[in-house]
Amino acid sequence: MTTPSLPQCGNALIDDGHRRLMAALASLGEIATRPQNRAETLVGLKGFLDLLRDHFGIEEIIMRSVGYAGAERHARIHTRLIDTLGEQVDRLEFGAAFPATEVVARMTDMLIEHELVTDSEYWTSLDAAERPDLPHPAPRPWDRSLDTGNARIDSHHRALSRLATRFHRLDGRADTGHLANLLHGLNTLMRLHFRTEETLWPESDPHHALAHSHFLETLDHAGRRLLEGEMSPSAFARDVLDHWLVDHIRAADQPRFRVLVP
Ligand SMILES: [Fe+2]
Ligand SMILES: [Fe+2]
Numbered sequence: 557m558t559t560p561s562l563p564q565c566g567n568a569l570i571d572d573g574h575r576r577l578m579a580a581l582a583s584l585g586e587i588a589t590r591p592q593n594r595a596e597t598l599v600g601l602k603g604f605l606d607l608l609r610d611h612f613g614i615e616e617i618i619m620r621s622v623g624y625a626g627a628e629r630h631a632r633i634h635t636r637l638i639d640t641l642g643e644q645v646d647r648l649e650f651g652a653a654f655p656a657t658e659v660v661a662r663m664t665d666m667l668i669e670h671e672l673v674t675d676s677e678y679w680t681s682l683d684a685a686e687r688p689d690l691p692h693p694a695p696r697p698w699d700r701s702l703d704t705g706n707a708r709i710d711s712h713h714r715a716l717s718r719l720a721t722r723f724h725r726l727d728g729r730a731d732t733g734h735l736a737n738l739l740h741g742l743n744t745l746m747r748l749h750f751r752t753e754e755t756l757w758p759e760s761d762p763h764h765a766l767a768h769s770h771f772l773e774t775l776d777h778a779g780r781r782l783l784e785g786e787m788s789p790s791a792f793a794r795d796v797l798d799h800w801l802v803d804h805i806r807a808a809d810q811p812r813f814r815v816l817v818p
């Protein structure tokens with residue numbers, strides 16, 4: 557199993573915490589595949605929850621110290637997440653029928669979605685300020701007219717838009733390794749988002765799925781150009797991410813998801 561990595565947010569403590577959490581889940585995934593390891597898996601899951609609790613605590617301190625306005629709301633999301641994951645571990649401990657591998661897979665999905673969508677809300681507070689010096693203007697700020705009305709889809713779209721802002725602000729200030737890491741995070745988030753949309757929409761929807769897979773190919777190509785230095789991060793943010801996202805939301809996502817209950 558390959559360990560999905562999370563994009564660096566620029567704070568060494570948080571980034572280190574993410575690496576440790578993802579590595580812990582990857583090794584738990586290995587242990588949980590063998591039924592004879594049930595006791596070991598349970599101990600590992602509890603250890604993971606402790607690690608996650610510590611990580612959230614550090615994150616809450618950092619969010620408050622940078623003056624992030626949503627810090628209290630974010631801390632409540634952490635509490636709910638820990639409670640939900642704790643309940644899953646309890647159910648497993650007291651004989652629930654679903655396999656441990658499923659619990660580990662669910663935890664991995666929840667953690668990735670929390671980090672890439674919810675946490676990314678404060679990551680731009682950690683970046684450099686706006687960059688009027690760049691030839692490509694910043695991606696447009698999020699505009700409520702782009703909401704679909706489905707809370708989960710909208711939270712993903714906003715996270716993608718924030719990621720575009722991060723690419724823009726890092727123009728000329730990030731080395732290839734940092735850009736590769738951000739690209740990897742973008743790819744993980746795009747795939748999670750597309751999978752979510754394709755699962756939420758109740759009917760077979762080949763046109764929409766095709767638009768998604770075409771965009772992943774475009775992203776691959778543009779990502780290579782970015783890493784080879786043929787495209788600047790600000791051009792990538794504006795021309796690849798921002799334009800596609802806005803077009804696609806208006807043409808494909810809004811007509812579908814506007815009708816769904818959040
Ligand atoms: Fe968080
Ligand atoms: Fe879509």
Ligand SMILES: [Fe+2]
Binds near residue numbers: 713749753805809
């Ligand atoms: Fe979308």
